[in-house]
Amino acid sequence: MRLQDKRALVTGGSDGIGLAIAEGFLREGADVLIVGRDAGKLEAARLKLRVHGAVETLSADLATDTGIGAVVEQVKRSGRPLDVLVNNAGVAYLVPFDSVDQAQFQHSFALNVTAAFFLTQGVLPHFGAGASVINISSYFAGKMISKRPSSLYSLSKGALNSLTRSLAFELGPRGIRVNAIAPGTVDTAMRRKTVDNLPAAAQAELRAYVDRSYPLGRIGRPDDLAGMAVYLASDEAAWTSGGIFAIDGGYTAG
Ligand SMILES: NC(=O)c1ccc[n+]([C@@H]2O[C@H](COP(=O)([O-])OP(=O)(O)OC[C@H]3O[C@@H](n4cnc5c(N)ncnc54)[C@H](OP(=O)(O)O)[C@@H]3O)[C@@H](O)[C@H]2O)c1
Incomplete structure (x- = not known):
């Protein structure tokens, strides 16, 4: 077991990529705390995951200071050092630049950037030796797709990549490693939400794009x-820090 005796926190661990990461951690022997907003989704995830090991859940909105504070408090209350933090919860507003509004901008930054920043800061005193922070970024930080307007989303994930690199420098001397994973398109509720809203012709075009691009x-x-x-x-x-790893079926290789 590669993560025996480690304790991990996965934000957005009740669905999609976060849920799969939580399961991967449990299968390797870690205890996992998953955070999301919807208590029903968290309970469904707990029931699915518990066959693999010890799962705790916490309902909190990480786009708010209160939500971040509640997660930090739970980590503190557990009295056990935290070995792994996965900043995974995120939101993707794929809307044209000229129609992005303040609310979308604030929400995007609150969840994709501010939550990663202040949650990492908040749990810092509770990290165990050799702790690992993993930020879930996106290929959209550096690769754009025609007719998929990503200015806001790309900006937020670019900021998360910068945070990853700068924290690798700042926290490295304390033995804390900070890396990011930049997924390509992954079939999750988030993806379906953005694609299902497109007109049929645009969906067909996107499918053809995927076929020739991956x-x-x-x-x-x-x-x-x-x-x-x-x-x-x-x-x-143990010697991997500051990396932004593309896991995308080769998509960004071209
Ligand atoms: N899917 C893709 O194609 C893709 C590609 C590249 C990068 N990513 C990145 O991967 C990460 C996960 O995406 P996904 O596709 O797995 O999304 P998803 O299937 O929609 O799952 C999102 C998870 O985050 C939680 N969440 C959402 N807003 C939250 C909030 N304000 N506070 C706390 N938890 C919240 C959701 O639970 P609740 O709704 O109950 O809160 C859920 O557990 C994101 O950062 C995304 O940007 C995704």
Whole structure:
């Protein structure tokens, strides 16, 4: 077991990529705390995951200071050091630049950037030796797609990449490693929400784009991300920090 005796916190662990990462951690022997807003989704995830190990849940909105504070408090209350933090909860507003409004901008930054920043800061005193922070970024930080307006989303994930690199420098001397995973398109509720809203012709165009753009011939499944997360969480990655790892079926290689 590669994560035996480690304790991990996965934000957005009740669905999609976060749920798959939480399962990957549990299978390797870690205890996991998953955070999301919807208590029903959290309970469904707990029931699915508990066969693999010890799962705790916490309902909190990480786009708010109160939500971040509640998660920090739970980590503190547990009295056990935290070994792995996965800043995964995120939101994707793929809307044209000229129609982005303040509320979308604030929400995007609150969840994709501010939550990662202040949650990491808040749990810092509770990290165990050799702790690992894993930020879930996106290929959209650096690669744009025609007719998929991503100015706001790309900006927020670019900021998360900068945070990853700067924290690798600031926290490295304390033995804390900070990395990011940049997934390609993954079949999750988030993806379906943005694609299902497109007109039929645009959906067909997107499918054709995927077919010709992904060297491995398909978009990702949530569990395609778990292996890299397990590696980065484990002691095998003891000299890995400041990296932004593309896990995208070869999409950004071209
Ligand atoms: N899917 C993709 O194609 C793709 C590609 C590249 C990067 N990513 C990134 O991967 C991460 C996960 O995406 P996903 O596709 O797995 O999303 P998802 O399936 O929609 O799951 C999102 C998770 O985050 C939780 N969440 C959302 N807003 C939250 C909030 N304000 N506070 C606390 N928890 C919140 C959700 O639970 P509740 O709704 O109950 O809160 C859920 O557990 C995101 O950062 C996303 O930007 C996704």
